[in-house]
Amino acid sequence: MLKVAVDAVPGVRRVMLNGELDMETVSLLHEVVREGDEHTLxxxxxxxxxxxxxxxxxxxxxxNNWQQKGGQLLILHPQPDVAEVMRLVGLDRLLAQNGALAGEER
Incomplete structure (x- = not known):
């Protein structure tokens, strides 16, 4: 199960995820991030x-979608287990190259 909360201020859409992101819940996340027109997600x-x-x-x-439309994605505060999975598959390096992990310390 995945719970999603959204907080938007001018130019920034913050999406807080709680639960599990998997094949049953990823479509919910896609729906939520498609709705906004903010520069930063x-x-x-x-x-x-x-x-x-x-x-x-x-x-x-x-x-990739956010970058194609000229926006910026920031991944904030991943739990240690989630960060480890991202590291094991190399997603952390790819997202860091694109600036997406720059917001970790916020």
């Missing part, structure tokens, strides 16, 4: 307890 993963390969692909797709 912040994905707060502090409440995300699990991510599978479909969830990781979803994060990568969101990053």
């Amino acid at each position: 912040e994905l707060d993963l502090s409440g995300l307890s699990f991510v599978d390969s479909t969830g990781l692909k979803g994060l990568l797709d969101i990053n």
Whole structure:
């Protein structure tokens, strides 16, 4: 199960995820991030307890889509287990190259 909360201020959409991001829930995240027209999308993963390969692909797709429309994605506060999975598959390096992990310390 995934719970999603959205907070938007001018130019920034912050999406807080709580639960699991997997093949059953990734479509919910895609729906939520498609709605906004803000320049910056912040994905707060502090409440995300699990991510599978479909969830990781979803994060990568969101990053690519957001960049194509001239925006910026920031991944914030991933839980240690989620950060480790991202590191093991190299997603952390790819997102860091694109600036997406720059917001970790916020």
